[in-house]
Amino acid sequence: MxxxxxxxxxxxxxxxxxxxxxxxxxxxxxxxxxxxxxxxxxxxxxxxxxxxxxxxxxxxxITLPVLQLQRQSRDGTRKLLLGLEDGLTVETVLIPQPRKAGFTLCLSSQVGCPVGCPLCATGMSGFRRNLGVHEIVGQYLLARGLLRREEQTGVIRNVVFMGMGEPLLNYEAVLKAVRILTDTAAVGMAQRHVTISTAGEVEGIRRLAGEGLQVNLAVSLHAASNRVRDVLVPLNRKYPLELLEQALQEYFARTGRRITLEYVLVEGVNTSNGDARALARFARSLRANVNLIPYNPVSGSPYRRPSAAEVRRFQREVEAGGVRAPVRQEHGSDIEAACGQLRAKNAPGRGRKSAPAHRTSRE
Ligand code: SF4
Missing domain, CATH: 1.10.150.530 (DNA polymerase; domain 1)
Structure with a gap:
């Protein structure tokens, strides 16, 4: 063998x-x-x-995924559709950093996702399986090889687990991949240049807090009330905000690493002044950073993007609560760069689904 x-x-x-x-x-x-x-x-x-x-x-x-399709957006974001040994596909995204300072690489951790967020093409496509360590690290090696062959001056500076899947539901494989990516004898990235993004998988957050790692943790919050979050992030029904907040407090206390809360703004769903005040309260209690991301709608989605004026109003209200809340620039919105879109579009028999803009905002 x-x-x-x-x-x-x-x-x-x-x-x-x-x-x-x-x-x-x-x-x-x-x-x-x-x-x-x-x-x-x-x-x-x-x-x-x-x-x-x-x-x-x-x-x-030595097995790497196979590049099946590549799309490049006007802002230089490149989305790669990768084939795995069993014929399934995942997405990996290369996002150029400002001033030609290299790339951020967005990795997938699962084929599909069991969390099923209604804003997300991956969530709507169902769950097939976890990725193996070799398939996670393989995404990195393939993307880096692509850049090297093109003699790109930029290198991969950051890795973010914000692609398909909930990384903390594939905990062992993701953690081993992180260790390989950050081992100075292996890939050798700095731990602070690695971000794990979770929808709020409380058990995984608790485990991660005890790993002695200096990686970044981002949480796709999207709502600071259980009523709204139960809908936008169904994992909230298992781990409501009170439990999530407790786990994040513990994470911050044990690691000293500030958490980032990602908040996708969906018109008429989570953009009221009350929502903004709840977000500010939640972030303040954790001393967390906040990123606001206007929803990136696609055809067929019942959800809509708020107007620029609404986004500004929401941002002002959060900041009035004492929390900085930058609005993140989207990347690759013209190439289905949001999580799961390219795969959904290129899978036989699948229609185009909506996707969360937070998956396009990696920097
Ligand atoms: S947003 Fe993230 S956690 Fe939710 S379904 Fe999509 S990939 Fe899964």
Missing amino acids: TVELVGLTCREMEELLVRMGEPAYRGRQVCRWVYREGAGEVEAMTDLPLTLRRRLAESVT
């Missing part, structure tokens, strides 16, 4: 090479080839002895 290298930690690669009768440092070499150099085959690992390369080639594989 062959072993898949993508998704193994460097330590696991060392152990693998030791089991093959090699010194542990050979495993570190393999790790560097896979995660730093982006080697697609053992043959490329030129500082390994030829005999070892031959043995490895018989016992390991």
Whole structure:
């Protein structure tokens, strides 16, 4: 049986090479080839002895998702539709940072999503399965390889788990992927450049607080009253705002990391002055950052985007409550860059669904 290298930690690669009768440092070499150099085959690992390369080639594989479709928006956002080994697809988005300072990469953690938010194309498409570690890290390796081949000057500066799926419902795989992405012997990103976005999976937030990581946590809040949030984020029926707030308080106390609350503004649903005051109260109690994101509607959606004047009024009301609330710029709204749209559009038999604008605002 062959072993898949993508998704193994460097330590696991060392152990693998030791089991093959090699010194542990050979495993570190393999790790560097896979995660730093982006080697697609053992043959490329030129500082390994030829005999070892031959043995490895018989016992390991290096598998990345396959790029099926790529769309680029006017603002440079690139959406990639990636095929997995079982024929399912996921989306990954490359978002250029201002002043050509590289890219933010938005990763998916599941095929579909069990949370079922009605604002979201992924949520509407149902849940198929969790992604494996190799499929999560593979999205990164594929996107980076694409940039390298194009000799892009920019590199991937940030990784955000804001693509398809609820990352904390695929906890083990996401955490292992984060460790590989941030291990200096593997990909080597700074932990502070990694953001995990959750719809409010309280158990996962509690676990994450104890991991000793310095990653960022973002919460798709979208409403600060249970009545509205029960509709916009159905996970709220399991973990109402009181429980979520408690878990976030604990997270902040244990990690010292400020949380970001993402709030998609939907006309007539969560944009009243009362909603704004509730949001300010919630954010103040957590000392959290707030991002306001006007909903990015698509045809067939019952929800609408508020006018610019409404957005400004809501923002003023939140800020009057003592909380800064920048309105985030959208990325790639002309290419179905919001979570799940491209996949929904290109899946046989599926219509175009609505999608939450918060998934287009990664910076
Ligand atoms: S918004 Fe996030 S949590 Fe909600 S259905 Fe979409 S992917 Fe899942």
